[in-house]
Amino acid sequence: MSAERCPVTDWQTDFDHTDPVYAADAPAIWDELRTTCPVAHSDRFGGMWMPTRHEDVSTIAHDTEHFSSRGVVVSVFEPDVPAPVGYAPPITSDPPFHEIARRLLLPAFSPRAIRPLETTTREFCAELMDDLVMAAADGTSVVDAAQDYAQHIPVRVIAHMLGVPPEDGDRFRGFIHRILETAGQNDEPVAPEDTMVHYILEKIAEHREHPRDDLIGFLLDADIDGEPLTDDHVLGTIALLLLAGIDTTWSAIGASIWHLAQHPEDRRRLVDQPELMTFAVEELLRAYAPVTMARKVSKEVELGGRTLAEGDWVLLPFPSANRDPEFFERPDEVILDREKNRHAAFGLGIHRCLGSNLARMELTVALEEWLRRVPDFELTDADAVRWAGGQVRGPRILPVRLLKEGIA
Amino acid sequence: MRIVFDRDACQGHNRCYLLAPALFDVDDDGYAVLLLDGEVPMALEPTARLATDNCPEYAITLED
Numbered sequence: 001m002s003a004e005r006c007p008v009t010d011w012q013t014d015f016d017h018t019d020p021v022y023a024a025d026a027p028a029i030w031d032e033l034r035t036t037c038p039v040a041h042s043d044r045f046g047g048m049w050m051p052t053r054h055e056d057v058s059t060i061a062h063d064t065e066h067f068s069s070r071g072v073v074v075s076v077f078e079p080d081v082p083a084p085v086g087y088a089p090p091i092t093s094d095p096p097f098h099e100i101a102r103r104l105l106l107p108a109f110s111p112r113a114i115r116p117l118e119t120t121t122r123e124f125c126a127e128l129m130d131d132l133v134m135a136a137a138d139g140t141s142v143v144d145a146a147q148d149y150a151q152h153i154p155v156r157v158i159a160h161m162l163g164v165p166p167e168d169g170d171r172f173r174g175f176i177h178r179i180l181e182t183a184g185q186n187d188e189p190v191a192p193e194d195t196m197v198h199y200i201l202e203k204i205a206e207h208r209e210h211p212r213d214d215l216i217g218f219l220l221d222a223d224i225d226g227e228p229l230t231d232d233h234v235l236g237t238i239a240l241l242l243l244a245g246i247d248t249t250w251s252a253i254g255a256s257i258w259h260l261a262q263h264p265e266d267r268r269r270l271v272d273q274p275e276l277m278t279f280a281v282e283e284l285l286r287a288y289a290p291v292t293m294a295r296k297v298s299k300e301v302e303l304g305g306r307t308l309a310e311g312d313w314v315l316l317p318f319p320s321a322n323r324d325p326e327f328f329e330r331p332d333e334v335i336l337d338r339e340k341n342r343h344a345a346f347g348l349g350i351h352r353c354l355g356s357n358l359a360r361m362e363l364t365v366a367l368e369e370w371l372r373r374v375p376d377f378e379l380t381d382a383d384a385v386r387w388a389g390g391q392v393r394g395p396r397i398l399p400v401r402l403l404k405e406g407i408a
Numbered sequence: 409m410r411i412v413f414d415r416d417a418c419q420g421h422n423r424c425y426l427l428a429p430a431l432f433d434v435d436d437d438g439y440a441v442l443l444l445d446g447e448v449p450m451a452l453e454p455t456a457r458l459a460t461d462n463c464p465e466y467a468i469t470l471e472d
Contacts, residue, residue, distance in 0.1 A: 103437065110438035111422055278426055282462070340461040348464055352419040357438065 005044075012037040016044050017074070017292065017315060023389030030320035031332075039304035045074050048294075048313035049306070052320040054327040054344070056304055060295060060316055061348040067295035067314060068094050069351060073179075073391060074294045074313045081232075083298070088240040089233055091351065094298075098350060104222055104229075105237070105354055108215060114357040117157065121362055124156045125369035133373060136402045142380055145261075146254040146398035153366050154249035157358070158242065163214030164203055171199060176247050200238045204231075215241065241355075248290050249359045251394020252345075253366045255288035256281075259334060260367075261379045261400050266336055270367070271375045280336040281364050286343035287334045289319035292391040293347060318344045319393065376403040410471040411456050413442040417467035424468060428452075428459035440467070 008019045011029050016022065022029060033040050034052040042048050051057055060067050070086045071079040079087060086092025090101035107113060132143050143149070155169035175196040178188075192198055207216045219234045229237075260267050270280060293316040297308045308314065321344045323331045329340070346353035353359065377400045379385065386397035411431065420438040424431065430452055433441045448456045448470075460468045 106420070106437040110420075110436060111425060111434050112436070282423070339458060342462060342464045342466075344464055346421060346464075349419060352421055356420075357422060 012040050013042065014044070015040050015042045015050055017050070017391065018389050020389065023387045023393070026317075026387075026389075026393055027319070027323060027332075030317060030323060034320065034324060039306045041306065045076055045313055046078075047309070047311070048074055048315060049303075049308055050315040050317060051304065052317060052324075053304070054321040054324040057316055057318065057321040057344065058348050059303070060314060061293075061344075061351070063301075064095055064098075064350065066297060066299045066301040066308075068298040069098070069295060070094065071296040071313065072294050074315060079296070081236075085233070086236070088236040088243075090237075090354070091240050091244065092236070095350070100224055101233070101237070102350075102354065104224070108218060109354050109357055111357050114361055117161070117358070118361055118365060120160060121153070121157055121365045122369060125153060125366055126373075128152055129369055129373040133402065141402050142399055143402065144398055145257045145377075145400045146250070146395045149370070150253035150257065150366065150395075150398075151246075151250045153253060153362055154246045154359075157362060158245045161215050162203070162238065162241065163207070163212050163216055168199075172242055172246055175199070176243055179243060196239060196242065197235065200235050200242075203238070204234060244353075245355050245358065247388070247392045247394070249355075249362050251290035251388065251392055252285060252288060252359065252363050254395040254398055255290065255393075256284040256363065256367055257370065257377075257400070258379070258385065258395050258398055259284060259288065260371075261377055262382075263334070264376070266334065267371065267375060267377075269336055271371055274368070276336055277364060277368065279338065279341075281360060281367070282341050282343060283334055283336055283338045285345040285360075285363070286322045286328070286338070286341055288394070289322050289343065289345035290392050290394045291345070291347070291353070292317040292319065292393070293351070294391065315391070316347075318347060374402050377401060378403065409448045409453050409456065410446045411442065411444065411448050411460075412446070412469045412471065413440065414467045414469075415439065417465045419465050419467075421464050423462040423464070424459035427462055428455045431456060431459055 008014055008016050030052045038053045040050045068083050069092050070083040072091055081087040084094040084097035090098050093101050128149050132148055136143050155172055156166050159166045159169055207220055211217055219237060222229055295314045297310050297312045300310055301308050325331050346356040380399040380401050384399050385395050388394055388396045418440050424440050425434045431443055433443055435441055460470050
């Protein structure tokens with residue numbers, strides 16, 4: 001399959017979520033489509049649909065009869081493990097297996113399980129801020145908030161949870177780039193020992209030899225009806241935790257810093273009223289929700305006057321649902337103390353993001369620690385910011401200037 | 409004011425637990441547990457409204 005792609009000229013009939021224009025301007029594209037063509041179609045990737053209204057996104061997310069999760073990342077390749085298990089349970093699983101695989105993991109990601117990680121996360125963030133403030137003292141006061149801060153936080157937390165060395169983080173980012181950001185269109189050959197599968201199997205073997213009390217150890221000890229999980233199940237779930245927890249959270253932290261860099265009044269409010277953070281985090285998640293999921297149509301179905309055929313891909317742009325004026329008042333404004341906010345940043349229905357409590361904690365702590373050290377900062381150049389395309393949207397290059405009073 | 413919680417609709421977003429811990433706890437799997445037996449004390453009515461207005465799954469409803 002060639003990596004050559006034609007630029008999009010018509011978003012209603014030929015959209016491509018991996019087009020650079022989409023990476024830069026997705027919110028404007030969603031807003032336009034929502035009024036002109038609320039269930040858009042494209043022949044790319046073998047045929048795919050993109051609903052943009054909250055109502056349609058919610059309908060699909062709650063309909064597991066017509067929409068299968070066996071493919072959650074749109075790719076030129078067909079998902080090779082059939083429902084109901086899929087290649088990375090439970091995100092790729094359908095009922096009834098989905099609930100079995102999910103129940104297994106829920107206790108490890110409940111609010112009670114996540115709370116003890118807050119102290120460790122706060123220490124990571126404080127260390128990163130020390131480095132950042134020191135780097136900015138070179139006279140330029142400029143740092144990259146995405147590269148030098150946001151991306152390191154989920155990498156370190158996930159490595160900690162999985163019980164692997166923090167320095168493996170660079171490899172995680174390589175896997176993510178290859179698997180998620182290029183939608184299977186990457187032609188570069190990968191050495192077998194550099195693949196994510198090889199890495200995970202190596203870690204599983206290490207854990208089998210030296211059992212440890214971490215997430216990998218937890219999965220190796222887990223059972224379904226008295227039977228240990230299959231190797232493929234353990235492998236797929238670890239892959240999921242590695243892939244799903246990193247660029248998503250990185251994106252949410254980066255986008256929130258991007259917003260605050262341009263809104264001194266919001267920075268001031270958060271510094272003066274720290275109790276506002278509970279609301280602010282949800283509002284930032286609403287406004288800058290990073291994740292668009294996907295489904296495969298498993299049975300022909302009508303949606304918004306269109307007929308979706310079996311085998312078609314469907315993108316589920318939760319961030320577009322979060323900007324629907326039929327559902328939210330003043331959706332394009334960030335209102336830090338918004339009181340009615342049924343946002344869908346973590347999805348809807350049975351596949352609600354398993355790591356939502358973890359992501360919420362990381363975002364909260366990342367913003368608190370940043371604002372504590374650097375209450376004042378600004379974008380050096382709005383045009384220098386680069387957003388990731390594909391199904392996880394967030395700033396990947398984010399140069400900010402730490403203002404003097406912040407560094408002091 | 410009465411509060412009604414639909415456990416089948418709850419997907420464990422935990423928004424009610426964050427905003428209204430006086431009304432909701434969570435179980436070990438992260439699903440909400442309503443702490444009251446229906447009737448909301450007057451002082452907690454604004455909190456109940458907040459929990460309702462932030463549930464993405466419409467699992468919480470209020471009745472006057």
